Amino acid sequence: MMGTFKDRVGSLLRRSVSLEQVFSRVRDYKFSMGTSALCALFEAVVVVLEEDFYIDIGFDESAVFRFMFLFGVTALFSETCFMGKKWLKLLGLFSGVILSGLITCFIGVGRESLLFGIKGVFFYKKAQELMAGCIFLMLVLTVYFCYRKETARFEEYMLNLLVNWLIVFSMYVILLIGTGLVCSCVDTLFFGGGSSIVTVSWILLSGFFLIPGGILALNGRNRAAKDLLMTPVQYVLSLMAVCALVSVYVYAAGILIRREFPSNEVFSILTTLFSLGMPIWMVSGSLLKESRYSRLMASLPYVFAPLILLQIYSIAVRIGEFGLTPNRYVGVMMIVFEGGTLLCWHLGRSRMENVLLIMSGLIVLAFLMPGVNRCRLSERQQQAWLKKYYQAAQKGESLSQQEYNRMWEAYFYLKERTPKGMAGGYDDYSVDILQKAGEGLVEVDGQQNALGKVDRYSVHGCQLVGGFSVEGFKTMHMLEEADEQPEPDFSAFRFRLRGTEEEITVDISDFAKKAMEYIETNPKADKEEISGYLRSFNRIDVGQGRILYINHFQISYDKGIQDGKDYFKWGGVRNISAIMLSSGEDAVEVSGN
Known part of the structure; x- marks a missing residue:
């Protein structure tokens, strides 16, 4: 009896110690976890007010969420880097408030408004770029400084981190299912199935469990991680990565034999192969016991190295053909990162955490460095081309x-x-x-050749509505395009009432068909000629006492024969607006987004 009592007391004490460790880590990250909880509460309140009580909160909730999210990332970075250093941590948090506030304010500037004599779209773009760079940089450095507090090797730490995140996410999914079932019953029994209680529960679960759990996993030690994942890494993922590597080499050999230009997908395929394969090869080559298989896995990064030349050729050709863009700039940075990672693997395999520092430096260069970041360098190169060839x-x-x-x-x-x-x-x-x-x-x-020809057609009609009679009509609304899909469906085209989020769907396919037929028959028609023709049939009766006038219609597309087959592809600018007249009390029957 006494032995059983002692065992139970010992078990309770061990649990208390474990809970005390958890609470200690929660205290270490109280600002980042608290921000996560506040974000969830805020979003939950917004959902309830807007969807259950139909109350417009009267301000841009995305701006508040953006500020809290960015501050949360800054808080996580500060609490990790300056753990145990109170004043430095407070300085980091204060800097996070200022940074988050400035970025949120500049993103919120109207795109067409003027600030310091400069269009608001300039500040919007720059603030977005700064926000992305800061978030990426702080997350990478957070992982790096968390690792520096551990005694395990870098590969083992990353494996532990992956297992911890998988455990947290698995528990999160289970809780999602459970809360979804319970809240669905409550919603059906008490609210007739019309409340947002399920959505609110999932939002709260994300803010109070998923994000804090992911943060705690950064410092969690899971000794079973190696045993849990080593088998699939060793026998499944590694072999899959080898098969993908062989496939790419076969493709590269085919290119050399046939002397073909590599497809656009080659770069992305090789980048994905490196991003997924390199961690697997690192873990297998470093943590497995010394054997022929582990030596094979350790040599795979060298097998990948020649493929970097194919990546360099692929992106160099596209930059030389079409110029530098932010995405191509990131592609170049990815090649540099791959080379730096292979160099670390060759020279300092015991210090592979340096790849995080390389990544941090490239993020600073691509997003934050004035004059040479991805946007500014792309602008300068494209400006030089345009000026040179235009003149x-x-x-x-x-x-x-x-x-x-x-x-x-x-x-x-x-x-x-x-x-x-x-x-x-x-x-x-x-x-x-x-x-x-x-x-x-x-x-x-379009690869114009003997098998066909592809032409670019552009329809641009503006100010199609002049004077018209409003007798018998009670309301009028200005409509702007709400359909953001690259391929428009003119038979059910979505318009948005200007200044609101309300939408209406209208069949304008007959109008669009006539416009396209006209430009294909008269490809040299100018804007005035096109507008004059479109005005003759821009009035559309949509029923229920409603008349729609197309006021602006601008589309572009490619059409013709390619490789002996019919070819059609939407492209270029699309801008469609209209005016709606209604004889009823309500302007239109609308539906929210």
């Missing part, structure tokens, strides 16, 4: 098709994708040069 064409110099393509790509990139709209300085020149460049681009993308 040459204006002087009447002969340009190759490739040079016309480069000019069009540069113009489109600067006009559509940069915060300043840097191509605007060239809008005063003749459009004939750009039109020719655009046609040349379609020929290259």
Whole structure:
């Protein structure tokens, strides 16, 4: 009896110690975990107010969530780096408040408004880039500093971390299912199935369990991790990675034999292979007992190394053909990271945590470094191309098709994708040069050859509504396009009532068909001619006493024959707006997003 009592007391004491360790780690991360809980509470309240009580909270809730999320990441970074250093931690938290507030304010600036004489879209783009860079950098460094507090090897720590996260996520899924079932019963029995209680429970579960659990897993020690994952890593994932590596080598050999240009997918495939394969090879080559198999796994990074040359060739050709863009810049940084990782593996296999420092440096360079970050460097290179080829064409110099393509790509990139709209300085020149460049681009993308020809068609009709009678109508609404899909469905086209989130679906397929037929029959028609034609049938009766007038209609698409087959692809700018008149009391029958 006394022995049983002692065993139970000892068990309770051990549990108390374990709980005390958990509570101690919670205290270490109280700001980041507290922010996670506050985010969940805020989102839950917003959902209840808007969906259950139909109350408009009157401000942009995404701005509040963005501030709290960014501060939470900053708090996690500060609490990890400055654990036990009270004043440094407080300084980091205070800096996080300022950083989060500034980024949130600049992202919230209206895109067309002016701030310090500069369009708001400039601050919006720059703040987004800064936010992404800060988040990536702080998360990577958080993992690095957590590892530095451990005694295990880097590969073993990452394996432990993966197991801990898998355990947390598995428990989260189980809790999701359980709370979903319970809350569904409550919703059905007490609210008739019309409440948001299930959604709210899942939001709270994410903020109060998933995020805190993931944070605790950073410092968790799971001795069973190696035994749990070593078998699938050794016998399943490693062999799958080897098979993928062999497949890529076979493909590369085929390219050399047939002397073909590598497809666009090669770079992404090789990047994915490295991202998934390298950790597996590191773990297998470092943690397995010395054997022929472990030596084989340790040599696989060297087998991958020659494929980096294929990546370099693939992205260099595209940069040379179409210029530098932020995505291609990141591709170059990925190649540098792969090379740095292989160098660490070769020179300092016992210090593989240095790959996190390499990644941090590349994140700073790509997102945060003034003058050479991915956006600024892309803008400068595209500006140089546009200026060079445009001025040459204006002087009447002969340009190759490739040079016309480069000019069009540069113009489109600067006009559509940069915060300043840097191509605007060239809008005063003749459009004939750009039109020719655009046609040349379609020929290259469409692989124009003896088997066919692909043409670019652009329909642009504006100010289609002049004067019209409003007799018999009670309400009028301005409608703007709500359909953001790359391939529009004109038979059920979605409009949004301007200034609201309310939408209406209208069949404008007949209008679109006539517009496309006209431009294909009259490909040289200018904007005035197109607008004059579209005005003759821009009035659409949508029923229930409602009349819709198309006011602005702009679409672009490629159509023709490619490789002996019909070819059609949407592309370019799409901008469609309309005016709705209604004879009823309500303007339109609408549905929320």
